[in-house]
Amino acid sequence: MEMLQNNRQGWSFILYLCMCGAICESFHYSLPEEKKSGTLVANVLKDLSVDVKELSARGIQLISKSTEPYFQLDPHSGDVILQDRIDREALCGQKDPCILLSEIVLENPLQVYRMEVEIEDVNDNPPQFSKKEFLFEMPEQTPMNTRFLLESANDADNGKNTVQNYTLSPNDHFRLDVQSHSDGTKVAELVLEKQLDREENAQFFLILFAVDGGIPKRTGTANILIDVLDNNDNVPQFGHSVYKVKLMENSQAETLVTRVEATDRDLGSYGDITYSFTQVPENVLKSFNLDKRTGEITVAGKIDYEKDRSYAINIKAMDGGGLSAYCKVIVEVEDRNDNAPEVTLTSIASPLPEDSPTDMVVALFSVTDQDSGDNGRVVCNIETNLPFLLKASENSYYQLVTQQPLDREKASEYNITITATDRGSPRLTSTRIINVQISDVNDNAPVFEKSLYEMQIQENNIPGLLIGLVQADDLDTERNAKVTYSLLPGKVSDQPMSSYVSINSETGNLYAVQSLDYEQIKDFQVSVRAVDSGSPPLSSEVKVRVVIVDENDNAPFILYPLQNGTSPSNDLVPRGAEAGYLVTKVVAVDRDSGQNSWLSYEPLKATEPGLFSVGAQNGEVKTMRPINQRDAFRQKLIIGVRDNGHPPQSTSATLSILLVDGFSDPYMKMVDIPKDEVVKEEDRTLTLYLVICLAAISFIFLVSVTVFIAIKIHKRRKFMEMSTLNFPVGPNFQENGGDAGAGSLSRAYNYEVCLAGGSLSSEFKFLRPLFPVFSVAPAQNQGVQRISSEHTEDQLISQVR
Numbered sequence: 164m165e166m167l168q169n170n171r172q173g174w175s176f177i178l179y180l181c182m183c184g185a186i187c188e189s190f191h192y193s194l195p196e197e198k199k200s201g202t203l204v205a206n207v208l209k210d211l212s213v214d215v216k217e218l219s220a221r222g223i224q225l226i227s228k229s230t231e232p233y234f235q236l237d238p239h240s241g242d243v244i245l246q247d248r249i250d251r252e253a254l255c256g257q258k259d260p261c262i263l264l265s266e267i268v269l270e271n272p273l274q275v276y277r278m279e280v281e282i283e284d285v286n287d288n289p290p291q292f293s294k295k296e297f298l299f300e301m302p303e304q305t306p307m308n309t310r311f312l313l314e315s316a317n318d319a320d321n322g323k324n325t326v327q328n329y330t331l332s333p334n335d336h337f338r339l340d341v342q343s344h345s346d347g348t349k350v351a352e353l354v355l356e357k358q359l360d361r362e363e364n365a366q367f368f369l370i371l372f373a374v375d376g377g378i379p380k381r382t383g384t385a386n387i388l389i390d391v392l393d394n395n396d397n398v399p400q401f402g403h404s405v406y407k408v409k410l411m412e413n414s415q416a417e418t419l420v421t422r423v424e425a426t427d428r429d430l431g432s433y434g435d436i437t438y439s440f441t442q443v444p445e446n447v448l449k450s451f452n453l454d455k456r457t458g459e460i461t462v463a464g465k466i467d468y469e470k471d472r473s474y475a476i477n478i479k480a481m482d483g484g485g486l487s488a489y490c491k492v493i494v495e496v497e498d499r500n501d502n503a504p505e506v507t508l509t510s511i512a513s514p515l516p517e518d519s520p521t522d523m524v525v526a527l528f529s530v531t532d533q534d535s536g537d538n539g540r541v542v543c544n545i546e547t548n549l550p551f552l553l554k555a556s557e558n559s560y561y562q563l564v565t566q567q568p569l570d571r572e573k574a575s576e577y578n579i580t581i582t583a584t585d586r587g588s589p590r591l592t593s594t595r596i597i598n599v600q601i602s603d604v605n606d607n608a609p610v611f612e613k614s615l616y617e618m619q620i621q622e623n624n625i626p627g628l629l630i631g632l633v634q635a636d637d638l639d640t641e642r643n644a645k646v647t648y649s650l651l652p653g654k655v656s657d658q659p660m661s662s663y664v665s666i667n668s669e670t671g672n673l674y675a676v677q678s679l680d681y682e683q684i685k686d687f688q689v690s691v692r693a694v695d696s697g698s699p700p701l702s703s704e705v706k707v708r709v710v711i712v713d714e715n716d717n718a719p720f721i722l723y724p725l726q727n728g729t730s731p732s733n734d735l736v737p738r739g740a741e742a743g744y745l746v747t748k749v750v751a752v753d754r755d756s757g758q759n760s761w762l763s764y765e766p767l768k769a770t771e772p773g774l775f776s777v778g779a780q781n782g783e784v785k786t787m788r789p790i791n792q793r794d795a796f797r798q799k800l801i802i803g804v805r806d807n808g809h810p811p812q813s814t815s816a817t818l819s820i821l822l823v824d825g826f827s828d829p830y831m832k833m834v835d836i837p838k839d840e841v842v843k844e845e846d847r848t849l850t851l852y853l854v855i856c857l858a859a860i861s862f863i864f865l866v867s868v869t870v871f872i873a874i875k876i877h878k879r880r881k882f883m884e885m886s887t888l889n890f891p892v893g894p895n896f897q898e899n900g901g902d903a904g905a906g907s908l909s910r911a912y913n914y915e916v917c918l919a920g921g922s923l924s925s926e927f928k929f930l931r932p933l934f935p936v937f938s939v940a941p942a943q944n945q946g947v948q949r950i951s952s953e954h955t956e957d958q959l960i961s962q963v964r
Contacts, residue, residue, distance in 0.1 A: 189277040190267075192243070196251035196285050201244060204234060204280060207267060208241035211276065215240065221269055225278075228264040234280065236267070243278075251282045252319040259321050286324040286377025290316040292385035297371075299353075302392045302484050303361040310340070311353040316373035316383050327376035332369050337389075339371075353387070361391040392484065399425040399436050399480040401490040411497045412468035420451065420460040425480035425488055432483030441479040441489065446471055451494075453478065460492060468498040469533040504532045504541040504583035506595035509560070514602035517571040525551060526563040526597055530583045538587035545579055551599075553581075563597070571601040572638040605643040605697025609635035616707040618673065622681040622714045630664065630673040630709060635693035643697035646671075651690035651704065656683070664689055664709065673707065681713040682754045715759040715808025721816045723750040734820045736798075738790050746775065749782035749816050751804045759808035767815060768801040775820070777802050784818065796822055 192205040208218065218241055225236035225243070235244050255261035260281050267276040292314060299311060318325040329351035331339040336357040342350050351371070367389040374382050401423060408421045427434045438458045440448065450464040451474070460476070474494040481487040511526040532539040543561055545553055550567035563579065577599045584592040611633060618631035637644040648671045653660040665674050671691075687709055694702040724734075724747070734747045753760040764782040769775060771794060776787045784800065798820040805813035 189279060191279045191281065193281045193283055194245065194249070195283045196249050197287060198245055198248065200247055204243040204245055206241050207236070207243060207276075207278070211241070211267070211269065213241075213269075224268050226266045226268060228266065233263055234265060243280075249282055251284050251321070252288065254282065257321060261321075284321040284324050286320055286375060286379070286381060288319040288324075289381035290318045290326045290373035290375055290383030292316050292371075292373070292383060294385065296386040296388055299387065299389045300392055301355075301359060301389060302394065303359045304394055305355055305359055307355055307358060309355045311355075313351045313353055313371060313387075314385075315348065315350060316385070318373075318375050318383075320375065320377065323376040325375055326373050328374045330372040330374065332372075334367065334369060336364070336367065337369065359391050365391050367391070394484075397428045397433070397482075398486045399427045399482050399488040401425045401480065401488055404490050406490065406492040407495070408492065409495050409497055410462070410466060412466045412499050413501055414462050414466050416462050416464075417452075418462040420462060420494060421492060422460065423458040423478055423480075423490055423492060425458070425490075427482045427486075429482065429484070435483045436480050439479050439481070441477050443477055447474055447476055450474065451476065466496055468496045469502055472496050472498075500534050500538050500587060502533045502538075503591035503593040504530050504585050505593060506530050506543075506581050506583050508595065508597065511597060511599070513598065514600035515565075515569065516602050516604060517569045518604050518606075519565055519569060521565050521567065523565045524562050525565060525599055526579075527560060528563070528581070528595070528597075529560050531559060532585050534585070534587065538585055538591075540586045541583050542586075543581055543583050545581055549577060549579060551577070551579060569601055571603050571640070572607065574601065575640070576600045603640040603643050605639055605695065605699070605701060607638040607643075608701035608703050609637045609646045609693040609695055610703060611635045611693065611705040614705065616705060617710065618707060619710045619712050620675060620679060621712045622679050623716055624675050624678055626675060626677050628675045630675055631707075633666075633671045633673065633691050633693075633705060633707060635671070635703065635705075637695050639695065639697065643695055645696040646693050647696070649692050649694070651692055653688075653690060655687040660689055663687065666691060673709075679711050681711045681756070682717065684711060686710045713756045713759055715755055715806060715810070715812055717754040717759075718812035718814045719751045719753045719762050719804040719806055721749065721751050721804065721814060723748070724816060724818065726816055734784075734818060735823050736786070736790065736820055738792070738794075738822050738824055740786050740790050742786055742788050744786040746784040746786065746820060747818065749777070749784065749802050749804065749818075751782065751814070751816070753806050753812075755806065755808060759806055761807035763805055763807070765803050765805070766800065767803040768799075770795055770798045770800070774798065775800055790822055794822055798822060 188210075190205075190207065190210045194202070194204050208214065211218075213221070219239055223236060223238050223241070225234060227233065231247075233246055233249060235246050236242070237244065251261050254263075261284075263280045263282065265278045265280070267278055268274075269276070294314075297314065301309075301311075313329075316326050316329075326349055329339055329341050329349060331337065331353075336355065336359065338354050338356050340352045340354050342352070344350060367387075369387040369389070371385045371387055372382055373384070374380055402425075406421055406423060410418075410420055423438065425436050425438075427436055437455045438453055439455060440453055450462065450466060450471070452461045452463040453459070454461075458478075458480075473496060474492075476492040476494065478490050478492060479487050480489070507529045509527045509529060512524065513526075515523075515525060530541045530543055532541055541559070543553060543555075545551065545563070550565060550569060552564050552566040554562040554564060556562060561581075563581075579597045579599060581595045581597060582592060583594070584590055612635070616631065616633055620628065620630045633648065635646050635648070637646055647668045648666050649668060650660055650664065650666050655663050661676070663676055663679070665676050666672065667674070671693075673689075673691075689707045689709060690704055691707055692702055692704045694700050736744065736746050749764060751762055751764075753762055762782075763779050764777045765779065766772075766775070766777045773787060774790070774794060775798070776785050777783070778785070782802070782804070784802070800818040800820060802816045802818065803813055804816065805811050
């Protein structure tokens with residue numbers, strides 16, 4: 164399998180596990196074995212229902228479930244390519260079908276598909292026999308149709324490619340009979356069809372062929388050598404047809420039991436006799452050995468009178484020609500006092516409910532001893548520190564009953580040892596252990612590990628983040644101890660508790676439902692209930708305090724001077740200010756808490772870097788030296804405000820400081836409008852302005868002509884009237900030489916200066932003079948005044964003209 168990227172594979176595989184291993188669908192492909200590396204196995208695009216473009220965008224990878232990655236997936240084309248040659252016999256042996264499992268993982272979104280590649284068998288192995296030659300010895304008087312089982316050939320292939328038939332080379336005496344077993348395997352038997360004659364043919368040489376069913380067919384061969392033996396005229400004979408012997412029980416191994424002997428009057432191999440057990444039960448094979456040459460029977464296992472009081476052993480004697488004789492050996496076992504008491508469990512009440520009453524029967528058992536007399540008389544007892552008691556009853560039966568209340572939480576089971584001792588000499592003892600399980604009753608409520616949980620979570624968490632774990636243990640078991648968790652109804656800031664946290668009912672994990680904001684809520688408390696699955700269910704509750712940990716997610720906010728995107732406000736500083744003069748104070752706040760809200764101030768940029776200082780802790784702006792005439796009239800100062808969080812957040816405040824000679828003169832703040840903004844605004848309203856200007860010019864022209872004519876007529880008429888009436892031009896003020904000399908009325912202007920720090924517009928506002936300006940001279944000559952007045956009037960008329 165080709166890896167797309169190591170880190171992406173690891174992430175995908177972990178994510179695939181976090182998604183519970185869900186398999187969307189299974190794909191099945193087949194591939195013959197022994198294909199070369201690079202062979203195309205399949206293209207998965209159609210099965211995945213994606214195109215090449217989507218495949219490249221989402222990302223795909225192949226995860227092998229075998230020990231070796233036999234396949235690789237092209238992430239661009241979707242081709243599954245064979246990486247290495249596959250030998251089906253080495254991979255799966257005789258297992259059928261032979262399937263290699265892989266998983267296809269598609270990302271964004273995550274989907275997992277199961278891919279099965281079945282390795283098909285190719286007929287690449289011929290049948291093979293374990294030996295190249297098999298030897299048979301057959302007497303010449305062997306009956307017709309006698310069958311001789313031949314060894315089967317093995318084929319490493321599978322299915323139809325295994326051995327399907329056997330054939331035999333042509334001959335006159337033997338034929339081959341092939342039979343099929345229920346599992347499909349073929350078995351060959353050699354059948355004698357013509358009577359053997361050693362004088363005619365003393366030896367036969369045959370060839371056995373094993374043929375499989377593949378294409379092309381493959382064949383395996385083995386040689387069969389048959390030796391024809393001379394006639395065997397005499398049958399072996401035993402001295403007795405039945406042998407009877409006695410044997411003490413518990414005799415040691417290899418103790419001689421008896422010896423059987425058979426004779427044969429033939430010579431050579433026909434006179435050689437071998438002995439064997441024939442049709443004997445399993446207990447005989449376990450208890451006795453037979454020497455095939457001497458006929459001696461010895462003890463092999465334990466001889467137990469109480470188990471087997473006698474044995475009947477059938478023995479066969481066979482000569483070298485295949486003729487046999489049979490006899491029987493009866494072995495009688497003599498008893499010995501060697502048996503300990505036996506405890507036989509009749510019934511047991513297990514599991515036993517923990518709320519069982521006292522004197523309840525838990526178990527019933529019997530005690531027997533196969534010996535007689537005092538050796539067969541038995542006494543039973545159990546440990547004294549158990550909540551149980553033994554009661555004897557009739558016919559060697561005992562009852563095990565409860566004598567104290569049971570508590571499964573203290574002891575969930577009891578291994579009760581029953582000791583049975585006979586009265587023989589020496590006394591023999593046996594034990595029997597009875598296991599009594601105590602079943603649970605729902606008598607314990609879940610108990611939380613803590614009486615109060617306190618958990619912390621960082622603000623700005625992602626929804627679904629694990630907050631913590633509450634764990635309740637139940638001393639009961641099984642269903643009675645299965646605890647489920649739930650949240651009790653409640654509210655946090657007038658919102659349902661469920662909108663803030665959720666709980667996994669199985670694990671007790673608390674998760675944040677939404678992203679939490681420390682600035683909105685500092686902590687809250689939730690109640691969790693744990694309920695078991697017993698009947699009736701028992702429950703307990705615990706309170707969980709969730710503390711939201713502040714994160715430095717808020718930058719400092721400038722309260723003063725207000726920074727709202729307009730030109731900064733002006734602060735006035737007299738040119739006569741000395742060093743340490745307090746110009747203003749930057750006030751900022753931070754919505755975070757703790758060290759995240761600790762603010763520090765520092766100058767970032769200034770027109771005169773050495774003219775002003777900024778208090779690092781309080782934000783006070785002071786002069787560092789006396790102001791001189793060389794200092795620019797307007798000073799710009801940018802102050803940075805930074806908190807103490809990690810990482811720190813910062814903002815800046817821009818101050819505009821005007822250096823003035825005194826506070827009695829007005830100063831306007833100079834508003835610098837960026838040229839590009841003006842151009843942009845003019846571009847947007849150019850067409851509108853052209854239309855408005857054209858209309859306004861036409862209207863103003865008409866109004867101006869009308870007004871000019873009206874003023875001309877009105878001034879002319881007023882001039883004529885004034886000349887006739889001799890009306891004084893100036894107002895008649897009461898003569899006051901002191902006031903005139905002091906100049907209190909002459910050229911007296913009143914101004915209103917508005918200095919509002921942090922306002923949207925702190926420009927100076929100028930008002931017109933409260934009184935008109937007249938030249939006030941000593942009133943010695945009213946005529947002169949009139950002439951001045953008339954002269955002034957003529958000047959005004961001429962100016963109008």
